[in-house]
Amino acid sequence: MFRNQYDTDVTTWSPTGRLFQVEYSMEAVKQGSAAIGLRSKTHVVLACVNKANSELSSHQKKIFKVDDHIGVAIAGLTADGRVLSRYMRSEAINHSFTYESPLPVGRLVVQLADKAQVCTQRSWKRPYGVGLLAFAIGSRSQAAKTYLERRFENFTNSSREDLIKDALIATRETLQGEKLKSSICTVSVVGVGEPFHILDQETVQQLIDTFELVTEEEPPAPEPASEPAAADQGGAEQGAGAEQGAAPDEGVAPMDI
């Protein structure tokens, strides 16, 4: 009855000058569970939080290997993320077939950005509701960002292990009182002489234990009573890892990363 009239395609502006489809997609990214990336001179670590949709199902994969030298972590609609990582995989493999050399990461990113941009110009398309590896994206990523901003100057000269440790701590920051366990996070590494790979669960648990990241039992954060915002904008429900803690004040303002 009172459906939003201005969100049916991506080229129609609302009277207030907004493009709802674009805002929905940004909202989907914001509500997906966090993904974090950090790098030193020699290594890159991607980490993410996994949320299972129900007790009876496993979580969806959020970190994908694209090539030996490229991996990607996603937040938002996992379906869109998989479409994009399939695209990236095919670009990477075509490049290494034609030129027998790895596709430069920067080029892949620009190509992907161009591809995503086109979706905002075609009325029959919608923007991808997924973010791919900024430095921290997804729900409660602000906490991780704060942590990373405080520490990033040291990352350049970090060892591989320190980088993983920082990634795990930043991941922990995005959890709401939940305990950091290997079952709810994924960590992956790529570096000089180390092709991109996802660490297996035992390894991650060992790392968590050795770093003693879970020292004292943190008091559970108070649950927000209800879930404001988003609902009236529609769309938000489609966020795969739709989560309770979406910051209420942010509404649908553009992302500030």
Added chain:
Amino acid sequence: MTRKTSLTMESNQSNQHNSLLASEADSQRTLYPYVTGTSVVAIKYKDGILMASDMGGSYGSTLRYKSVERIKPVGKHSLLGASGEISDFQEILRYLDELILYDNMWDDGNSLGPKEVHSYLTRVMYNRRNKFNPLWNSLILGGVKNGHKYLGMVSMIGVNFEDDHVATGFGNHLARPILRDEWHENLSFEDGVKLLEKCMRVLLYRDRSAINKLQIAKITEEGVTVSQPYSLKTFWGFSAFQNPTVGAEGSWWVVVRWVRPNPDQKKLRRPPLLLPLILPPRSPQLAANLDA
């Protein structure tokens, strides 16, 4: 690029059935090359790559063109030399121009090195041969990027490899034995040029398509330079050139193709064989006359 004769049986049949459609339906392929260039020789040396080729363009066995540049720079880091069909080489250069243009348009500091261009050319050549429409060339690709020297070859059908020294066509038979004997990793620029000139001189003497007007190109970390055309000093008085097969057991009679009076030499001696070569008589008819 040259298209003269229809290739497939099907197209011949369609010719008989419907000659009106034939010109559209037939695909015309390069069955043989028209204007061709002969050998290219290239070596690695201390600071990069040196490449040499003459500037002849043969129309069949006629030396038709005398100023064909067969060595061209590709991007910042590569040098391409070609023998074979000249128009196909020009088509390849158009492909590469586009490739380099689009590569630069990213404007992100990345650029294709010699290895990448070589690999690309391999794909292009093999792809065209799979369409039964090959680009009729042997290509040599050399270059330097990030302190790394690269030298490789691609054939008409996509066969490709890397080596310290390479040569196409006749050069593969006449120049590479010399290079195998005399090449080493630390050749100076001067010695490298001398070595290439030695190869080109042998080719000039023994390859009837070679002409005495050549270019030498150099590529280093600093960039590409292609020399102005120049000639080699030659000496045609070797007795081996007077009657090349005298003393070569089992060889046929050979008509001496040109006779130049050689005052130093009164009687024929067994010539010092520079390289064993069996030249057939010009035509079977002539051979028959000689036997008789």
